[in-house]
Amino acid sequence: MTSSLPGNAGGVAYRATDVGVRIGATSILEGVTLEVPYGRVLALVGPNGAGKSTLLGVLAGDTPATTGRVELDGIAIDDWTPKELARRRAVLLQSNAVAFSFTSKQVVEMGRAPWIGTNAADSDENAIAAAMSETDIVGVADRAFPTLSGGERARVSLARVLAQETPVLLLDEPTASLDLGHQEEVLRIARRLAMQGRAVIAVLHDLSLAGAYADDVAMLDQGHLVAHGAPADVLTAERVESVYRTEVRVTPDPDTGRPIVLPRRSGGRS
Amino acid sequence: MLRSRRAIVFTMLALLLTGGIVASYAIGQFPISPSELIGAILRALGIDTAWAPTDPLVDGTIWQVRLPRIAMAILVGALLSVAGAVMQAIFGNPLAEPGVVGVSSGAALGAAAAIAFGASALGGWSIAAAAFVGGFLATLLVYATARARGRTEVVTLLLTGIAVNAFAGAGLALILFATNTASREQIIFWQLGSLNGSRWVDVLVVLIAGLPAIAVTIGFARRYDLLALGERTAGHLGVRVERLRIVSIILVALMTGVAVAFVGIIAFVGLVVPHLIRMVLGPSHRSLIVGSLLGGAALMVWADLAARTLVPASDLPIGLLTSLIGGPFFFWLIRRNRAKAGGWA
Numbered sequence: 304m305t306s307s308l309p310g311n312a313g314g315v316a317y318r319a320t321d322v323g324v325r326i327g328a329t330s331i332l333e334g335v336t337l338e339v340p341y342g343r344v345l346a347l348v349g350p351n352g353a354g355k356s357t358l359l360g361v362l363a364g365d366t367p368a369t370t371g372r373v374e375l376d377g378i379a380i381d382d383w384t385p386k387e388l389a390r391r392r393a394v395l396l397q398s399n400a401v402a403f404s405f406t407s408k409q410v411v412e413m414g415r416a417p418w419i420g421t422n423a424a425d426s427d428e429n430a431i432a433a434a435m436s437e438t439d440i441v442g443v444a445d446r447a448f449p450t451l452s453g454g455e456r457a458r459v460s461l462a463r464v465l466a467q468e469t470p471v472l473l474l475d476e477p478t479a480s481l482d483l484g485h486q487e488e489v490l491r492i493a494r495r496l497a498m499q500g501r502a503v504i505a506v507l508h509d510l511s512l513a514g515a516y517a518d519d520v521a522m523l524d525q526g527h528l529v530a531h532g533a534p535a536d537v538l539t540a541e542r543v544e545s546v547y548r549t550e551v552r553v554t555p556d557p558d559t560g561r562p563i564v565l566p567r568r569s570g571g572r573s
Numbered sequence: 574m575l576r577s578r579r580a581i582v583f584t585m586l587a588l589l590l591t592g593g594i595v596a597s598y599a600i601g602q603f604p605i606s607p608s609e610l611i612g613a614i615l616r617a618l619g620i621d622t623a624w625a626p627t628d629p630l631v632d633g634t635i636w637q638v639r640l641p642r643i644a645m646a647i648l649v650g651a652l653l654s655v656a657g658a659v660m661q662a663i664f665g666n667p668l669a670e671p672g673v674v675g676v677s678s679g680a681a682l683g684a685a686a687a688i689a690f691g692a693s694a695l696g697g698w699s700i701a702a703a704a705f706v707g708g709f710l711a712t713l714l715v716y717a718t719a720r721a722r723g724r725t726e727v728v729t730l731l732l733t734g735i736a737v738n739a740f741a742g743a744g745l746a747l748i749l750f751a752t753n754t755a756s757r758e759q760i761i762f763w764q765l766g767s768l769n770g771s772r773w774v775d776v777l778v779v780l781i782a783g784l785p786a787i788a789v790t791i792g793f794a795r796r797y798d799l800l801a802l803g804e805r806t807a808g809h810l811g812v813r814v815e816r817l818r819i820v821s822i823i824l825v826a827l828m829t830g831v832a833v834a835f836v837g838i839i840a841f842v843g844l845v846v847p848h849l850i851r852m853v854l855g856p857s858h859r860s861l862i863v864g865s866l867l868g869g870a871a872l873m874v875w876a877d878l879a880a881r882t883l884v885p886a887s888d889l890p891i892g893l894l895t896s897l898i899g900g901p902f903f904f905w906l907i908r909r910n911r912a913k914a915g916g917w918a
Contacts, residue, residue, distance in 0.1 A: 365808065394809040
């Protein structure tokens with residue numbers, strides 16, 4: 304905890320060494336070794352059931368690793384108190400239900416809870432306002448969360464995570480149920496956060512989105528980390544085909560040169 | 574805007590409560606004028622005035638009958654409502670209520686056992702303690718059964734409530750069957766619920782056990798808000814969820830236990846009051862708990878006044894009255910939710 308907010312660029316946020324998770328006799332994650340530096344966006348990709356959410360849960364401190372070791376800022380994840388951890392990393396889960404009719408604004412305000420009683424609480428209003436305008440939810444601020452559409456709920460929940468203003472952000476499918484424009488916007492937000500020196504880890508299903516915005520891509524398959532590196536190196540046609548078991552074409556984006564992954568489809572209706 | 578609204582609602586509830594208190598001491602089989610009450614209070618403080626009641630019967634009615642009864646109504650109403658609000662917070666469900674899920678009947682079973690087996694060695698505390706133990710066991714049982722993988726299924730919650738209520742009912746029946754006539758009468762009256770015969774010593778026990786519990790729940794209010802985001806997310810925001818839940822369960826059992834220990838089962842208060850407050854002030858738990866406290870106290874004072882004056886020269890059981898209002902309300906709640914959100918599935 305020597306680093307100052309919002310994280311120290313170049314430093315290491317997470318260091319996972321040989322992490323494995325078993326439930327009963329089933330191995331969900333095995334031998335995952337990964338370093339996540341500050342100032343970068345890491346995309347976790349892989350087919351359904353590859354262990355992406357489990358890995359995110361281990362990094363968040365929810366799921367204890369059966370084997371191996373996870374460190375955040377050089378301190379074992381189990382040694383953090385819940386409150387200190389809440390000031391260091393924010394987590395967006397896939398499902399974001401809210402019991403009772405809290406308004407969107409109240410939900411975003413809850414993101415400030417870890418900072419109550421600290422100097423940072425002075426900037427509560429700013430943090431909340433900034434998070435809400437960034438996620439484009441100012442218009443639904445006073446509406447009850449349960450009455451919002453799926454996409455609006457996802458954005459309100461993201462705003463809550465942004466308002467927490469932590470140096471590390473773990474996002475489980477932040478683009479699910481969002482339209483094209485909002486998907487791009489969420490990834491642009493992730494990029495901006497990384498520019499500020501924060502570490503962003505996002506589970507993404509859209510490989511082109513991962514290719515376009517992530518600094519690094521980690522691909523999981525059946526609980527194993529099969530590749531980790533720059534998008535162009537990880538997202539090769541051969542690797543994607545063998546992991547996802549479908550034929551794809553990987554072409555560089557004409558504008559940015561970043562990889563675009565397209566499934567190969569047979570032409571007619573044969 | 575919300576702040577001023579909250580101030581208005583709290584003021585109105587406080588006025589409603591004050592009005593109920595004034596009406597409760599004045600109205601009854603033995604009418605007492607406001608000046609007689611003020612005179613009696615001043616005399617107790619050592620100031621003799623012309624207002625002081627000359628009739629010792631009036632003085633006795635004020636001090637030994639009406640005031641302890643009013644105090645008990647305030648405490649019981651506040652405790653049951655706050656217990657309901659807390660239970661709904663930890664179950665993440667507006668249907669959770671000590672009476673509905675069987676906590677009250679668990680507490681009643683404990684208290685009945687204490688009466689029947691004559692466990693009055695500890696005085697006024699023994700019945701309260703037994704009620705607490707019964708309520709606590711019932712809460713634990715309901716909680717352990719109805720909660721699975723971090724969420725409560727409404728159907729399981731209500732079915733568990735049915736099972737606990739049935740079991741506690743059978744236990745009560747067994748005790749009634751086996752015990753002597755005096756205990757039997759005492760237990761039957763209890764089940765009906767009544768504030769009749771409240772004594773200062775009882776009020777003191779409820780006060781000492783209940784007030785700290787309420788204070789702690791108000792301190793937890795913000796954490797209950799975060800719990801609405803789900804257990805994992807609340808944890809990500811720094812809440813020690815497991816500890817919060819266990820302490821809250823103990824508090825619910827304590828509040829329900831002491832509330833029913835002396836006055837018996839008074840159902841639906843913990844369901845109706847928090848629900849109405851939530852409709853007016855929103856789900857934020859600080860205002861919800863404070864509002865429930867005031868609203869529950871006001872409701873109970875007025876309900877008790879109705880219980881002892883509706884039928885001349887008889888004291889209706891207040892539990893009967895609250896169920897008479899609460900039953901249809903519960904029904905309306907289910908209908909409304911089905912229409913609005915397609916039920917609770």
